[in-house]
Amino acid sequence: MAIHNRSPSSPTPDKIFLEACDIYFRHCHNKPYGFxxxxxxxxxxxxxxxxxxxxxxxxxxxxxxxxxxQWKERKQSTIDDYxxxxxxLITTSPDALGExxxxxVIxxxxxxxxxxxxxGRRRSAWVKIGMAVRISQDLQMMLEPSSRLCKMEREERRNLFWxxxxxxxxxxxxxxxxxxxxDSDCLLxxxxxHGSGKKSDSTTLSxxxxEKVRDMTFKPGMFGISIGLAAVLGRTIQxxxxxEPTKEVPWHPVSEYGSIYTDLEFLKELAVKNNPVLAEPGQPRSHNDMPDGDREQIAHMVLSHTLYHLSHCILSHPFLLGMKLQSSAHSDIPSAWSEETRSTSLIHAGSLVTVLVEAKAAGYMPVPSVxxxxxxxxxxxxxxxLHSDDISTSRSSAEYLRTSLHYLGEISELWSNAQMMVMIALLLSFDHYTNELQANALKAFAFQCARYSDILLRNNPRVEELTETxxxxxxxxxxxxTMMDPQNPVFDLIPSDPDNFSDIFEKGHGYLTPPSPALVDEITLGVSMPGFIVHKGHSANVDPDILVRVPLSAMSPIASDDGREPGWDWETELNAIHE
Known part of the structure; x- marks a missing residue:
């Protein structure tokens, strides 16, 4: 697409740009990215x-x-054009990548x-993230901003880097x-x-x-806690x-595994103590009366709890833990530790679904595609x-899967990668919901899922029995x-006839309808969904300390404040850019 006779600083039509600004700062700014x-x-x-x-x-x-x-079918192409x-302009303008x-440009x-x-353009995204990071490092943004900058510029650079x-x-x-x-380079x-008369305490990531300073009275703010949890998530992934294979046993308290677990529990407790109190119980405020800073605090509150549970899910995931134990060549795995780890993974998997689904049910649509x-x-x-011998566990997992599918289906209009994940989640759960369907590939995968359970949900996972595929x-x-890759190998399991799969998807998606939370104007973090069947042995252990109720009125990221549709004339604007 060529752009002719346009200065890098020349404006797009004011109406288009100003409406875009209103929508962006309402639905994206500091949720969680504070660019x-x-x-x-x-x-x-x-x-x-x-x-x-x-x-x-x-x-x-x-x-x-x-x-x-009218933009529903063309939304992604319109986004891509802009x-x-x-x-x-960035790659051709001498100003964008100047000194x-x-x-x-960041x-x-x-x-x-x-x-x-x-x-799904993964390499392009990887390049752009790398460019943004390198330019930020060239500007020394990993250090405290210069005092020569005004206060707003210093705040902007700090939040942009994080x-x-x-x-x-x-x-x-x-x-x-x-x-x-x-992490070691982040010295700012x-x-x-600073919203609602509150102020966070200043500190660095380190x-x-x-570990030597664990002050529970410290108030780093929810954005700061989110950064801390993202850092621990990075260590969890590593x-x-x-x-590489190591002789270190994960059940040892001083292992990296144990250190990550300790850090997660510290940050969880800190998050609970720092959760914003936005209104008195039973007195929810309209989002129109809520300062932007408070809405942004909610976004980081949801993010911090989500990252906490995600880190635990990865840390205790039966497959990942099985691989780690296999590479470490340990045969003396304590049975009590193994059982507790499996229980932990299931609890946090349920709590993660609960956080996101209840936040959405409260009217807050979590924006990040992650x-x-x-x-x-x-x-x-x-x-x-799903194939647990314990009936209550099997039923509970089935309910959480229904809810996950419903959530992914609803947000797929915002994010195309969510559509891919809906397909994968459907493949994972197929056999428990649609026994009458005869798609051989899906049934084969459902059978495989039972096989995975038999291999992985044991004290000594037999990962070596898994085939390369x-x-x-x-x-x-x-x-x-891999989830962002349209060529994901899991998609090979989808029937070759697209109409056949469409029929399966429609029937399955219509059947997998989760129960609706009773309190649609509140967020309840870390407890089981209303109406869900929870494993009897775990119900008392579902993070009681993380229960947080935040009054919040219904707020859709799709509609404008006054309920009217934005008056964007996309086609005229694109034609103007092309001329």
């Missing part, structure tokens, strides 16, 4: 100081949340990386996918929060995770998916327990990078 300081950005926008490539990247991002029904225009001290690259990753850190850690939830940012303070990956990892654990499939469903 901008909103006051500083709006000041630059009114003075026409926002480069065109950044304007286009922001419009492309905001397009996803348009409620205009994104390609922005990328072309000036400006973060606009912001644009970060936005474009998210668009590429969620569209948002890149989150993005970097999320896309590296994968086998052999090293992060671009090292964590983001602080200060937050220092420990369970990328570490949540699709989180809920899929939890689903793989529930799938392994089975290993590939099991790795793919816990690998975020």
């Amino acid at each position: 901008f300081n909103s006051d500083l950005f709006h000041h630059k926008a009114t003075r026409n100081q926002v480069p065109l490539y950044l304007r286009l990247a922001l419009i492309a991002t905001a397009t996803r949340y348009s409620s205009r029904s 994104a390609r225009c922005a990328w072309e 000036h001290d400006d973060v606009a 912001q644009a690259l970060a936005l474009l990386a998210v668009i590429d990753a969620t569209a 948002s890149l850190y989150l993005l970097d850690r999320f896309v590296c939830c994968s086998f052999q996918r090293p992060p671009a940012i090292k 303070n964590l983001p602080t929060y 200060g937050l995770l220092d 420990c369970m998916m990328n570490e 949540y699709s990956y989180c809920i899929l990892v939890a689903s793989t654990i529930h799938a392994l327990h 089975e290993m590939t499939i099991l790795k793919s469903v816990v690998d975020y990078w």
Whole structure:
């Protein structure tokens, strides 16, 4: 796509851009990525100081949340058109990649990386994230911002860098996918929060995770806690998916496995003590009356609890733990530790689904596409327990899988990678829901799932009995990078007749309907879903300390404040760009 006679700083039509800004800052800003300081950005926008490539990247991002029904089928192509225009300007403009001290190109690259990753363009996303990180390091953003910058610029740079850190850690939830940012290089303070008369305590990432200083009165803020949990998630991925064989036993308290577990429990307790209290019990506020900072605190509250449970799911995942134990060649695995680990994985898998589904039921739609990956990892654990000898466990896992499918189906309109994960989740759970269907490939996989359970849900997992194909499939469903690949090997199990699979999907999706939470205006974190059947032996252990109720009115990220559709004239704008 060619762009002619357009200056990098020339504006798109004001109406288009300003509406995009309103949608972006309402639905995306600090949820969880804080790429901008909103006051500083709006000041630059009114003075026409926002480069065109950044304007286009922001419009492309905001397009996803348009409620205009006529764009439902063309939404992704519209997003891609704007994104390609922005990328072309970045790579051809001498200003975008010049030596000036400006973060606009980093912001644009970060936005474009998210668009590429969620569209399945993995290498393109990887390149853009790498470019954004390298430019940020060139600007020394891993250090405290210069005092010569104004307060808003210092805050923007700090939050932008840590948002890149989150993005970097999320896309590296994968086998052999090293992060671009090292924890040891991050010497700037964590983001602080100053909303509603509150102020967070300043600290660095290393200060937050220092085992010698565990002060539960410390208030780093929910954004800072999210960063800490993302850091521990990175260590979890390294420990369970990328570490070379070692003689270290995971059940030893001073092992890396044990250290990660301790850090997770510390950050969970810190998160509970730092959860925002936004209203008195029984007195929910309208989101129109809620300051933006409070809505952003909710976003990071949900993120922190989700990352806590995801890290535990990966740390105790039967397949990943089986691989780790096999590579360590340990035959003397304590049975009590093994049983407790399996119980822990199932509890956290249920709690992760609960956090996201109840947050959505409360009216808050979790925005980051990484949540699709989180809920899929939890689903793989529930799938392994579908064939449990304990009836209550089997039924509970079936209910959580129904709920996961429903969640993925509803958010698939926002994220195309969620559509892929719906298919995978359906494959994982097929045999328990649609016995009358005769798709041989799906039935074969359901049979395989019973085989996986028999191999993995034991004190000494027999991972060596898995075939190479089975290993590939099991790795793919816990690998975020593979999940974004349209050529995921799990899709080989889908029937070759697309109409046949469409019929299966429609029947299955219609049947898998979860119970609706009774309290739709509140978020309950870390407890079992209302109406769910929970394993009798675990019901007393489902994180009672993490129970948090946050009054919140219904809020849809698709509709505008006044309920009217945004008046975006996309076709005219694209034609103007092409001229």
